[in-house]
Each structure stands twice: as structure tokens, then as C-alpha cells.
Amino acid sequence: MSVKSLTMKRVLVVGGGIIGTMHAYLALKAGHExxxxxxxxxxxxASVRNFGLVWVSGREAGSELQLAIRARELWGQIGSEASIGFRPNGSLTVAQSDSEFSVMQEAASMDDASLRGFEILNKREVQDLEPLxxxxxxxxxxxxxxxxxxxxxxxxxxxDEMQKNVNYQWLPNFDVDSFTHSDTGNHISDVNGKMISGDLLVLCPGAAHAGFLSKYFNEAPVRKVFLQMGSTIPIAEKLGHSIADADSMRYYPGFKNLSLDRLPPQSKLAAENHMQLLLAPRFDGSFTIGDTHLYQEPFSHEIIEEPYEHLTRVISNIFGRELKIGKRWSGVYSQxxxxxxxxRREVAPGAVIVTGAGGRGNTLSPAIAEETITSWAI
Ligand SMILES: Cc1cc2nc3c(=O)[nH]c(=O)nc-3n(C[C@H](O)[C@H](O)[C@H](O)COP(=O)(O)OP(=O)(O)OC[C@H]3O[C@@H](n4cnc5c(N)ncnc54)[C@H](O)[C@@H]3O)c2cc1C
Known part of the structure; x- marks a missing residue:
């Protein structure tokens, strides 16, 4: 891994989600405490409520795609070191009509199609890969x-991997409610007044924009997004690839220059709930499915049923069989x-807030952490 440091620093990471954990992982690897x-x-x-997708395909051409490709490289390395269920399974964005297929053919001939690893498959080629x-x-x-x-x-x-290193300490049930900076470094305190000090501080609170960090988020270009998710009851047959429907092409910026007006009209329900089908196979034979998007706070605590009926219909059409939903949940991310x-906001010398990666936070997390750690070496 390219992240190397010459001088060991004591790094405090606030937040046990994937952004905080990737910072901890790469900082430790770079030789820090x-x-x-x-x-x-x-x-x-968010980090335990998501699909677990490392999704390069729809990233916007340019710096976002570059960051995703770097992240994908890092995921490959980290996945060979730690038991995280990483696999380079690829994805299939499935065309349910000729017009959707024609937009996908256009995607497969974009300038950066080979960088993204795109190829167009007819139905028989898809079924050779995925008989399900x-x-x-x-x-x-x-x-x-x-x-x-x-x-x-x-x-x-x-x-678990980090805990093999004596320079790593994990402190759960530590609810930070303030931080200060002094000549001796950065200091965090929890609600019980317990203080910890370090040289560098990375605050990765996810969508917790309130509390002691609220002044940094009040006017900041960042919002919360609410999603509904679910998972199907496990089946014995295996699916390798992750699956998306063509609605996903409406949202991913990597496709924004394609002839999206050739896509058939989106169903009213899917449009109202800003929906796409994403489906990720799980080790237990279930599929994580979603999702909806709600942008207007305050969010309701209620899970609404109609979006699941839409997802079930799309899944039935692609799989040729009904898959029953066994679990439903919601999640919120910061975008x-x-x-x-x-x-990314520096809040004191050596202290930075990192959040707001939105629906690509899992994908980009190792590359985002690498950017922070590289900045310490400058
Ligand atoms: C339903 C859903 C599906 C998604 N699917 C994908 C996907 O497939 N691929 C993808 O790339 N991205 C996906 N995302 C986005 C991705 O999950 C998020 O961008 C990412 O998990 C954010 O990680 P995080 O560490 O910033 O936040 P979080 O996971 O929210 O973690 C923040 C942590 O900080 C802790 N914390 C907050 N404040 C304090 C405090 N004061 N003191 C101590 N601890 C604190 C919280 O308890 C929390 O554990 C999805 C998101 C959702 C919600």
C-alpha cells in the first residue's frame, strides 16, 4: 500500500463507520498509533445498513471515477488482508426493454468504458453467467x-485485523461531545468528561450533523438522505453478480451524457420515491435490495410498503420467479x-471532519482515507 509515514503520530478517529474505520486501518498501516x-x-x-457495493460503474467521468478506481484497487488489497467478504463479483445492469438495451449499448462504447470494465451481453450471455x-x-x-x-x-x-497491532485501540461507548486544540495537540471529551489526546484528529460522524459539530454543518453544503431497504429470504441457488435495473442509469452521473430520454418513462411510484433496483447477493443466500431516496427533512419514522411492491415486481420480471422479502429497514447517509x-473541513490544525460521500461512501472509503493520510505527510 502506498500510504507510508516517516514519523509515528497518535491519531484519534471519531466514528466507527466505514469512513472512520478506513482512516484507522490505513493510518495504522502507515505506521501511526x-x-x-x-x-x-x-x-x-449507514455502514451496516447499506448494500456493501463497491460500485465503480456509474461514477462521474474525471476525478470521481479516478477516486473510485483507486478505491477499488485498495479494496482488492484490503480484501486479501481482512475477513470482510470482499469479492470482485462485477455487476449486471439488466435491460428489460429494447430501448433500455440501446442506452446500455451506448454506455458500453463510452470513451472510458474499458476503464470501467463495461461489456454488453445479450440474454443468453447473461444466463451463461447467471442461470438464476x-x-x-x-x-x-x-x-x-x-x-x-x-x-x-x-x-x-x-x-479484528487492526487488533493484531498493539498500536490500535478501539473504544466503543465513547460519545464525543467536544474537542479542543492546544499546543500539545487535539483533544476529545465524551459525555462523561473522559478526555483523550492525540496529534491528529479525524472526525467521521456520518449523518450525525448535530451536537458538538453542528456549527460546522449549519451552513455547509451537505444534507441527509433517507433510504428504504430490505432483504429477501435466503435461497439455495447462487448468484455471483450484483444486479441493477435501468432506472439506476437515471441517477448515476457516469451515464448523464447518454441518450437517457430513450429510456421508457419511469413508473410513477419509482419516480415519486426516486427509486432504482439495486440487489447485492449475501453469503447466506439472501439478497439485499433497495432503494428509495427521500431528501426532505424531517424524515418520517415510518417504512412505506408500496416501494417494496415495486421492487418485488422488477425482481420477478428479471428472475422469472418471486423472491419474498424477509427483512425491511431504513438508513440515512450524509451527502x-x-x-x-x-x-472535508479542517476544524483546527491537524483536525478534520470527513463525511458526506453520500451513496458512494462505502465504495470510496479507502481512497478518501488515503487522501487524509497523504495530506499529513505534506
Ligand atoms: C441504505 C444505504 C445503502 C447504501 N448503499 C451503499 C453501497 O452499496 N455502496 C456505497 O458505496 N455506499 C452506500 N451507501 C452509503 C454508505 O453506506 C455511507 O456513505 C457510509 O456508510 C458512510 O460512512 P460513515 O462512516 O461516514 O458514516 P456511518 O456509517 O453513519 O458511521 C458514523 C459513525 O460515527 C458514530 N458517531 C457519530 N457521532 C459520534 C460522536 N459524537 N461520538 C462518537 N461516535 C459518533 C456513529 O455512531 C456511527 O457509528 C449506502 C447508505 C445507505 C444508508
Whole structure:
């Protein structure tokens, strides 16, 4: 891994989600001492509620795609070191009509299509790869650079690996409510008044924009987004690739210059709930499915049923069989609303907030952490 340091520093990481954990992991690898704190006994927000997708395919051409490709490289290395369920399984964005397929053919001939690992497959080629897809579709856009991890193994797998190093300390149930900077470094205190000091501080609070950090988020170009998710009841047959429907092409900026007006009209329900189908196979034979997007706060605590009916219909059409939903949940992420790929703000010398990577936070997390650690060496 390219992250190397000459001088060991004591690094404090606030937040046990994937952004904080990747900072801890790469800082430790770079030779630093790391203390990572988390308010909960186990992290329970966006990083464990997501699909676990490492999704390169739809990233915007230019710096976002470059960051995703660097992240994908790092995921490959980290996945060979820690038990996180990493696999380079690729994805299939499935065309359910000729017009969707024609937009996918256009995607497969974009200038950077080979960088993304795109190839266009007809129905028989899709079924040679994935016999489980026995439904009514035309073909698919395959992306060989897409990958996946297991969200419920990821954070503990990375921590288990770090805990082999005496320079790593994990402190759960440490709810930070202030930080200060002095000549001796950066200091965090929890709600019980316990203080920890370090040279460098990385604050990775996810969508916790309130509390002691609220003054940095009040006017900041960052918002929260609420999503509904679910998982199907496990089946015995195996699926390798992650799956998306053509609605996903409406949202991913990598496709914005294609003839999206050739896509058939989106269903009213999917449009109202800003939906796409994403489906990630899990080790237990279930599929994580979603998602909806709600941008207007305050968010309701209620999970609404109709979006799941839409997802079930799309899945039935692609798989040629019904897959029953066994679990439903929601999640919230923090998303940058500016042209910045994510939100990074220095709040004191050697102290930085890193969040706001939105629906690409899992994908980009190792490369985002690497950017922070590289900045310390300058
Ligand atoms: C439903 C859903 C699906 C998604 N799917 C994908 C996907 O497939 N691929 C992808 O790339 N991205 C996906 N994302 C986005 C991705 O999950 C997030 O961008 C990423 O998990 C954010 O990580 P984080 O560490 O910033 O935040 P979080 O996971 O929210 O972690 C922040 C942590 O900080 C802790 N914390 C906050 N404040 C304090 C404090 N004061 N003191 C101590 N601890 C504190 C919290 O308890 C929490 O554990 C999805 C997000 C959601 C919600």
C-alpha cells in the first residue's frame, strides 16, 4: 500500500463507520498509533445498513471515477488482508426493454468504458453467467470492476485485523461531545468528561450533523438522505453478480451524457420515491435490495410498503420467479450538495471532519482515507 509515514503520530478517529474505520486501518498501516472511538457499543448506522457495493460503474467521468478506481484497487488489497467478504463479483445492469438495451449499448462504447470494465451481453450471455436470471429481459451491461463486501462482516473484520497491532485501540461507548486544540495537540471529551489526546484528529460522524459539530454543518453544503431497504429470504441457488435495473442509469452521473430520454418513462411510484433496483447477493443466500431516496427533512419514522411492491415486481420480471422479502429497514447517509465528491473541513490544525460521500461512501472509503493520510505527510 502506498500510504507510508516517516514519523509515528497518535491519531484519534471519531466514528466507527466505514469512513472512520478506513482512516484507522490505513493510518495504522502507515505506521501511526490509532485510537478509534464510537458512541455505540457496535456501529449501527449507514455502514451496516447499506448494500456493501463497491460500485465503480456509474461514477462521474474525471476525478470521481479516478477516486473510485483507486478505491477499488485498495479494496482488492484490503480484501486479501481482512475477513470482510470482499469479492470482485462485477455487476449486471439488466435491460428489460429494447430501448433500455440501446442506452446500455451506448454506455458500453463510452470513451472510458474499458476503464470501467463495461461489456454488453445479450440474454443468453447473461444466463451463461447467471442461470438464476430466468426472467423477461433483453440483455445487460456488465461492469467487471464493480465488487462487493459483506456489510455485517466489514467493520468487525477490519477491527479484528487492526487488533493484531498493539498500536490500535478501539473504544466503543465513547460519545464525543467536544474537542479542543492546544499546543500539545487535539483533544476529545465524551459525555462523561473522559478526555483523550492525540496529534491528529479525524472526525467521521456520518449523518450525525448535530451536537458538538453542528456549527460546522449549519451552513455547509451537505444534507441527509433517507433510504428504504430490505432483504429477501435466503435461497439455495447462487448468484455471483450484483444486479441493477435501468432506472439506476437515471441517477448515476457516469451515464448523464447518454441518450437517457430513450429510456421508457419511469413508473410513477419509482419516480415519486426516486427509486432504482439495486440487489447485492449475501453469503447466506439472501439478497439485499433497495432503494428509495427521500431528501426532505424531517424524515418520517415510518417504512412505506408500496416501494417494496415495486421492487418485488422488477425482481420477478428479471428472475422469472418471486423472491419474498424477509427483512425491511431504513438508513440515512450524509451527502455533499456541492461539486465536491465529499465533505472535508479542517476544524483546527491537524483536525478534520470527513463525511458526506453520500451513496458512494462505502465504495470510496479507502481512497478518501488515503487522501487524509497523504495530506499529513505534506
Ligand atoms: C441504505 C444505504 C445503502 C447504501 N448503499 C451503499 C453501497 O452499496 N455502496 C456505497 O458505496 N455506499 C452506500 N451507501 C452509503 C454508505 O453506506 C455511507 O456513505 C457510509 O456508510 C458512510 O460512512 P460513515 O462512516 O461516514 O458514516 P456511518 O456509517 O453513519 O458511521 C458514523 C459513525 O460515527 C458514530 N458517531 C457519530 N457521532 C459520534 C460522536 N459524537 N461520538 C462518537 N461516535 C459518533 C456513529 O455512531 C456511527 O457509528 C449506502 C447508505 C445507505 C444508508
Amino acid at each position: 490509532v485510537v478509534q472511538v464510537e458512541r455505540d457499543s457496535l456501529p449501527s448506522s 436470471l430466468a426472467g423477461n429481459f433483453v440483455g445487460a451491461l456488465r461492469c467487471t470492476t464493480d465488487a462487493a463486501v459483506e456489510p455485517l462482516l466489514l467493520l468487525s473484520g477490519l477491527r 455533499s450538495t456541492s461539486s465536491d465528491i465529499y465533505f
